[in-house]
Amino acid sequence: MNFIIGGGYQFSSEKFQPAGWNVNLGLSDDFRDEILFDVTFNLDATTSSNPSPTDYFMFNLDTYFPLWGRQKNSRLKVGPFLSIEYGNFQSYDSTEVSWNSIASVGAFLSYRYMPWEITANFSYPIDQLDNLNEFEAEKIVDLFELRMRFFISSLYRNFIDEFFIELNVSTRKRRITISFSEPF
Secondary structure, eight states: OEEEEEEEEEEOOSSOBOOEEEEEEEEEOTTOOEEEEEEEEEEEEOOSSOOSOEEEEEEEEEEEOOSBOOSTTOSEEEEEEEEEEEEOOBOTTOOOOOOEEEEEEEEEEEEEETTEEEEEEEEEEGGGGGGGGGOOGGGGGGGEEEEEEEESHHHHOOOSSEEEEEEEEESSOEEEEEEEEEEO
16 A cells, blocks of 8 residues: 655636635555645635635545456556536635535546556546536547656666656646655
């Protein structure tokens, strides 16, 4: 098992504002099962829809459990993905700062070729599953997220711990983090 700790910055995107700092924690194992928890925050921020200073928080829990490719050194992994978000980061067309939650379920595909790891997620909000046949085609891009990791320690040393830079890109988030994964 590995303990993951890191931090970074989340930029504002088409769907959510404002930008904010990010702290992430997580657990992973040799099969690359992962449970990641991150908090994005921006204190005393103003947005175009809310000009008064407000404290913004977004709590996010992501789980990755590969069902295919569970061998220890397998490069390709495929499995279910679950994401739960709770916070008051709002979309640009919103005038509220109330707290909302979104739970999404889907699948992920991950490929690791050291020092790179690329993961693509496809997920759909659970509360909208009954409206799946009414889904608008232009919103399909909202369902995808791309995560790229570059492992620095694996390039230079044969350490059992890992130091990596991670980039998340989707319509919901644009984030860069630096994380450290330590076995326990």
